[in-house]
Amino acid sequence: MPLLDGFPATLEKRRMARILMCPPDYYGIEYEINPWMSRSRGAVLERARQQWQMLYETLLRLGAQVELLEPQPGLPDLVFTANAGLVFRQTVILSHFRYPERQREEPVFADWFRRHGFKTVRLPDDLFFEGAGDALFCGRTLFAGYRIRSDCLAHQEVARRIEREVLPLELVNPHFYHLDTCFCPLAPGQAMYYPPAFDEYAQRVLQERIPCLIVCPEQDAYRFGCNAVVVGKRVVLNAGCDALAGILSRHGYEPIQIPLDEFLKAGGSAKCLTLRLDGEDAAIWDG
Numbered sequence: 431m432p433l434l435d436g437f438p439a440t441l442e443k444r445r446m447a448r449i450l451m452c453p454p455d456y457y458g459i460e461y462e463i464n465p466w467m468s469r470s471r472g473a474v475l476e477r478a479r480q481q482w483q484m485l486y487e488t489l490l491r492l493g494a495q496v497e498l499l500e501p502q503p504g505l506p507d508l509v510f511t512a513n514a515g516l517v518f519r520q521t522v523i524l525s526h527f528r529y530p531e532r533q534r535e536e537p538v539f540a541d542w543f544r545r546h547g548f549k550t551v552r553l554p555d556d557l558f559f560e561g562a563g564d565a566l567f568c569g570r571t572l573f574a575g576y577r578i579r580s581d582c583l584a585h586q587e588v589a590r591r592i593e594r595e596v597l598p599l600e601l602v603n604p605h606f607y608h609l610d611t612c613f614c615p616l617a618p619g620q621a622m623y624y625p626p627a628f629d630e631y632a633q634r635v636l637q638e639r640i641p642c643l644i645v646c647p648e649q650d651a652y653r654f655g656c657n658a659v660v661v662g663k664r665v666v667l668n669a670g671c672d673a674l675a676g677i678l679s680r681h682g683y684e685p686i687q688i689p690l691d692e693f694l695k696a697g698g699s700a701k702c703l704t705l706r707l708d709g710e711d712a713a714i715w716d717g
Contacts, residue, residue, distance in 0.1 A: 446493050446494065446495060447489070447492075447493075447494040447495070447661050447706060447708060448494070448495045448497070448706070448707040448708045449489060449494050449495070449496050449497070449659075449704045449705065449706055449707060450496075450497050450498075450499060450511045450514065450542075450704070450705040450707050451482075451485075451486060451489075451496055451497075451498060451499070451509075451511055451703060451704055451705075452498065452499040452500075452501055452508050452509045452511050453479075453482065453498065453501050453509070454475070454478045454479055454482045454501070454509045454693075455479075455501040456501050456502065456503050456504070456505060456506055456508070457473065457475065457478050457501075457506050457507075457509045457692075457693075457696075458472065458473055458475065458506045459471065459472050459473050459506070459695060459696055460506050460531075461531045463529045463531060463532070464604065464605075464607050464696075464697040465604050465605050465607075465697070466605070466694065466695060466696060466697035467695070467696055467697060468695070471695060472695075473692050473693075473695050473696065474692060477692050478692035478693065481688070481689055481690050481691070481692055481693065482509070482693075482703065484688050484689070485659075485666065485688055485690065485700060485703060485704075488666055488686060488688060489659065489661070489666065489704070492661045492662075492664055492666075493661070494661055497546075497707065499511060499538075499539075499542050502538055504534070505534060505535050505538065506696075507531075507532055507535065507696065508535050508538060509693075509698075509703060510563075510693075510696075510698050510702040510703060511539075511703065511704060511705040512561065512562045512563050512610060512701055512702045512703070512704060512705050513525055513527070513532070513535075513560050513561045513562070513563045513608075513702070514535075514539035514542075514543075514561055514562075514705050515539060515543065515550075515561040515562070515705075516559075516561050516562055516565045516588065517548070517562070517705070517706065517707055517708070517709045518592045518594075518709050519709060520547070520548055520549055521548065521549045521550075521551060521591075521592075522543045522548045522549070522550050522551065523551045523552075523553065523559070523561075523588055523591060523592075524536065524539065524540050524543070524550055524551065524552045524553075524561075525539065525559055525560050525561040525563075526552070526553060526555065526557065526558055526559050526560075526584075527558065527560060527579075528558040528560070528579050528580075540552075551591060553584055553587050553588075554587070557581050557583055557584040557587060558579065558580055558581045558584060559580050559581065559584035559585075559587075559588070560579045560580050560608060561705075562610065562705055562706070563575075563579070563580075563608035563609065563610050563702065564576065564579060564580040564608050564609045564610070565580075565585070565588065565596075565609070566609055566610060566613060566614075566615055567615060567709065568615035568618065568619070568620075568621050568640060569615075569618035569619060570594060570595070570618075571594070571595045571596075571597060571639065572585075572588070572589070572592070572594055572595065572596045572597070573596075573597050573599055573609065573613065573615075573636070574588065574596050574597065574598050574599065574609065575598075575599050575600075575601045575608060575609025575610075575613070576598050576599070576600060576601065577600050577601050577602070578601050578604060578607040578608075579607055579608055582598050582600075585598050586598075597635055597639065598632075599613075599628055599632035599635060599636070600628065600629040600631065600632050601627055601628060601629075601632075602627070602628065602629045603626060603627045605627075605652070605697075606624065606627035606651075607697065608702075610656070610657055610701045610702065611627070611654055611656060611657050611697070611699075611702075612624040612627035612628070612646075612651065612656050613627075613636075613656060614656045614657070614658050614660065614665075614701065615660070616644075616660055616665070616681075616683065619640060619641045619642060620640065620641070620642040620643075620644075620681075621636075621640050621642075621643060621644070622643070622644035622645070622646050622655075622656055622658075622674070622677075622678070623636060623643060623644070623645065623646065623656060624645070624646045624648070624651035624656055625645060626648075627651070642681075644677055644678070644681060646674050647673040647674060647677075649673065650670075650671040650672075650673050650674040653668050653670050653671050653694065653699075654667075654668050654690075654694055654698070654699035654700075655667050655668065655671035655674040656701075657698070657699035657700055657701040657702055658699075658700055658701055659700045659701055659704050663682065663683050663684055664683070664684045664685075664686055665678055665683050665684070665685050665686065666686045666688060666700050667685060667686070667687060667688075667699070667700055668687065668688065668689070668690045668691070668694065668699045668700060669687040669688055669689040669690070669691075670687070670689075671685075671687060672687075675687060688700065690703075
């Protein structure tokens with residue numbers, strides 16, 4: 431892991447991220463709701479705890495403020511806090527999960543946000559919306575994945591609530607069932623993505639609206655290289671994404687690879703394990 435010494439303290443203070451995480455005390459593969467999950471293979475809890483702790487400590491060293499959600503028995507995917515909702519300033523548009531197995535998480539997330547001073551908004555019950563897993567700001571525009579987990583109509587409702595441009599992107603590969611598994615904003619006008627996860631129209635939208643698009647190599651895409659946490663010029667991603675790490679370095683970023691294979695078994699990685707409480711840097715980009 432690269433040393434983090436030598437970076438200007440002023441940069442760290444200006445770019446300080448506020449992040450929500452949940453320890454993996456009850457994490458496991460207890461059901462199968464995406465192609466990555468297999469109850470027969472399962473997950474090694476002790477290894478998952480070690481990998482989560484490494485991610486947690488790395489984010490602290492990068493200057494992030496990390497807040498913790500208390501894990502709950504019977505909710506193995508609560509650890510994936512990115513799916514709790516979409517944060518926009520002090521408002522959270524709460525998730526409504528497509529699968530009943532994850533719908534049990536909804537009141538836990540809602541209670542945490544209310545107790546921590548956020549205004550909570552729930553979309554109509556007939557609309558599925560899976561939070562920052564499917565909704566990511568790149569500059570002032572919200573890019574929104576739909577079809578596999580979230581509904582396109584839900585994103586239209588989100589646009590009405592936040593009064594921002596929201597561009598729906600159709601996801602077509604079940605292995606990349608959330609937008610954050612195949613698309614990662616790096617800065618206004620700059621992002622990385624895995625094109626085959628999107629239909630042709632969505633690919634054109636991304637190419638037309640984001641001037642600098644970094645293509646993630648296929649082997650690294652399937653290690654969820656795009657499911658990364660961006661803190662300033664540092665990009666924290668799953669280990670084994672060497673080709674993508676080299677590309678990021680050439681674009682002026684410092685990739686930090688952490689082994690997160692136990693979470694890949696559930697279809698998650700670094701980004702899935704975190705929720706930016708500062709709204710994916712939207713507040714900073716707004717100036």
